[in-house]
Amino acid sequence: MSASSGTVTSTGGRIGRRLVDLAAGLGLVYLFLPIFVIVAFSFNKPIGRFNAVWQEFTLDNWLDPFKDKALVDALKLSLEVAAIATVIATVLGTFVALALVRYRFRGGQAVNFLLVLPLTAPEIVLGASLLTLFLEPHLVLINHNFALGFTTIVLAHIMFCVSYVALTVKARLRGFDWTLEDAAMDLGAPPTRTFMRITLPLITPGILAAALLSFALSIDDFIITYFVSGPSTTTFPIRIFGQSRTATPPQINVLASMILFGSIIVLAVGTLFGQRRERRLNQAT
Amino acid sequence: MNERDEQGRKRARYSPWILLGPGMLFLFLFFFFPLYTLGRMSLSYRPSRFANPKFGWEWDNFSHAFSQYGSQFTRSFVYAALATLLALIIAYPLAYVIAFRGGRFRNILLGLVVVPFFTNFLIRTLAWKTILGDQGTVVGFLRDVGILGPTGTLLRTPLAVIGGLTYNFLPFMVLPIYVALEKIDPRLIDAARDLYSNTWRAFRKVIVPLSMPGVFAGSLLVFIPAAGDFVNAYYLGNAQTSMIGNVVQDQFLVQTNYPVAAALSFVFMAIVMVIVVIYAWILGTEDIA
Numbered sequence: 173m174s175a176s177s178g179t180v181t182s183t184g185g186r187i188g189r190r191l192v193d194l195a196a197g198l199g200l201v202y203l204f205l206p207i208f209v210i211v212a213f214s215f216n217k218p219i220g221r222f223n224a225v226w227q228e229f230t231l232d233n234w235l236d237p238f239k240d241k242a243l244v245d246a247l248k249l250s251l252e253v254a255a256i257a258t259v260i261a262t263v264l265g266t267f268v269a270l271a272l273v274r275y276r277f278r279g280g281q282a283v284n285f286l287l288v289l290p291l292t293a294p295e296i297v298l299g300a301s302l303l304t305l306f307l308e309p310h311l312v313l314i315n316h317n318f319a320l321g322f323t324t325i326v327l328a329h330i331m332f333c334v335s336y337v338a339l340t341v342k343a344r345l346r347g348f349d350w351t352l353e354d355a356a357m358d359l360g361a362p363p364t365r366t367f368m369r370i371t372l373p374l375i376t377p378g379i380l381a382a383a384l385l386s387f388a389l390s391i392d393d394f395i396i397t398y399f400v401s402g403p404s405t406t407t408f409p410i411r412i413f414g415q416s417r418t419a420t421p422p423q424i425n426v427l428a429s430m431i432l433f434g435s436i437i438v439l440a441v442g443t444l445f446g447q448r449r450e451r452r453l454n455q456a457t
Numbered sequence: 458m459n460e461r462d463e464q465g466r467k468r469a470r471y472s473p474w475i476l477l478g479p480g481m482l483f484l485f486l487f488f489f490f491p492l493y494t495l496g497r498m499s500l501s502y503r504p505s506r507f508a509n510p511k512f513g514w515e516w517d518n519f520s521h522a523f524s525q526y527g528s529q530f531t532r533s534f535v536y537a538a539l540a541t542l543l544a545l546i547i548a549y550p551l552a553y554v555i556a557f558r559g560g561r562f563r564n565i566l567l568g569l570v571v572v573p574f575f576t577n578f579l580i581r582t583l584a585w586k587t588i589l590g591d592q593g594t595v596v597g598f599l600r601d602v603g604i605l606g607p608t609g610t611l612l613r614t615p616l617a618v619i620g621g622l623t624y625n626f627l628p629f630m631v632l633p634i635y636v637a638l639e640k641i642d643p644r645l646i647d648a649a650r651d652l653y654s655n656t657w658r659a660f661r662k663v664i665v666p667l668s669m670p671g672v673f674a675g676s677l678l679v680f681i682p683a684a685g686d687f688v689n690a691y692y693l694g695n696a697q698t699s700m701i702g703n704v705v706q707d708q709f710l711v712q713t714n715y716p717v718a719a720a721l722s723f724v725f726m727a728i729v730m731v732i733v734v735i736y737a738w739i740l741g742t743e744d745i746a
């Protein structure tokens with residue numbers, strides 16, 4: 173964080189200040205309004221197939237959260253895709269970040285620029301272009317007609333995660349004292365030992381943050397996945413989209429609430445852990 | 458060999474490329490190369506309705522894309538621009554309060570901004586459909602007060618689509634503005650107040666200019682996905698609010714008219730790029746890069 177204490181006492185104009193606070197408060201209410209509705213409607217007992225109008229309170233949905241088999245299967249598939257895509261994207265992206273942070277070389281700037289491009293391309297263009305790639309049977313580069321499905325989804329997810337990982341890890345690594353490696357080597361540590369004992373512990377928090385981000389992006393992605401999933405492979409968002417035309421069972425809300433609360437716990441634990449680590453590091457230096 | 462520059466980077470010619478190789482090869486195969494296949498597809502033609510498209514410099518696809526779907530293009534960019542503006546109006550005070558008045562609750566407040574987005578994009582949009590629904594409290598209230606007529610609705614209107622777009626991409630506006638504001642030294646504001654004497658002028662002359670990189674980044678991060686979105690228009694709009702994303706999606710996945718769909722995506726990407734460049738040029742981006 174910056175050197176500032178984070179509080180500006182002299183930003184005067186009492187009424188103006190109250191108005192800004194009010195605007196910020198309303199902003200937060202706006203952010204949470206749909207979340208409140210999602211959680212509330214997980215306790216609804218809808219009449220008919222759509223869980224869109226409040227009827228009466230029930231615990232049934234929470235007592236039977238896995239009632240909709242297809243939805244649960246879709247969620248499992250999403251978790252599987254996210255796990256595989258995250259591992260591969262994290263490895264590839266971390267290598268890219270390490271190269272950029274540790275070495276000064278011709279073309280480094282160009283690589284930085286190329287990394288940002290996928291993040292600025294509209295998702296619909298990414299999805300559409302991947303679909304044309306997978307459709308084309310006689311490719312010069314990949315002489316293989318991809319059947320749309322699990323593999324193409326994973327490939328697409330790795331693609332949009334690699335840049336995020338590379339940039340996140342890079343941002344976290346900037347300002348690290350790489351001469352520590354030289355010190356370890358000077359003291360006689362072989363390169364592998366130096367990497368395992370010095371480099372890896374230093375870069376781990378950044379890598380973990382990037383992996384979590386990839387996982388979240390992958391599990392949430394709809395637009396790109398919709399283009400490359402084909403007719404028979406259904407991830408969680410694809411299932412919700414396909415189903416929402418004919419039904420929205422309250423179990424959607426239950427599972428969404430579970431994911432929400434799970435993520436909050438992960439975030440809270442991660443923040444606490446990070447703070448403790450930072451304090452320890454500060455004490456150590 | 459252990460020579461390092463001021464940032465601690467080693468000078469090397471080959472070893473970085475070993476690390477870069479796999480990742481960059483992947484990006485080349487699945488990001489850059491598909492853009493080429495998309496371009497190729499956009500110049501292909503279909504010998505018959507269900508035959509595979511063949512490449513053949515078919516520029517008609519582009520004129521078709523422009524002449525048939527001009528209104529969807531316009532609508533996408535107008536909606537996205539309005540959503541970006543609304544997001545800016547909502548995000549700025551929020552980022553401001555977190556950065557300058559958050560104190561030790563800063564991280565918690567930032568967490569609160571992100572937490573809603575741990576639920577799936579589609580489920581959030583469906584929740585808005587419930588909130589704005591014809592039998593919902595919001596419409597009921599607005600009808601009672603007389604803002605909406607007795608049969609007035611919010612769903613299936615441009616307003617609902619723009620509101621949904623604003624909501625779904627809001628954190629992308631809050632976070633960059635927060636990062637820019639957080640970097641500002643509070644003493645600078647004190648100094649400005651001493652010199653300008655008026656809080657509003659100090660805000661205008663110091664805080665606003667220094668937060669521009671955040672506003673720039675945030676606007677692009679909202680505008681680009683909003684312009685290409687089709688989910689909000691699908692759930693919250695009707696046929697009269699369909700955006701270019703809806704057309705691309707329909708042409709690709711329902712009509713399977715790949716050449717025209719590819720041409721539409723290409724034109725869309727080109728327009729986005731032009732808008733981004735003009736926008737960067739107007740705002741001046743020396744300090745952003």
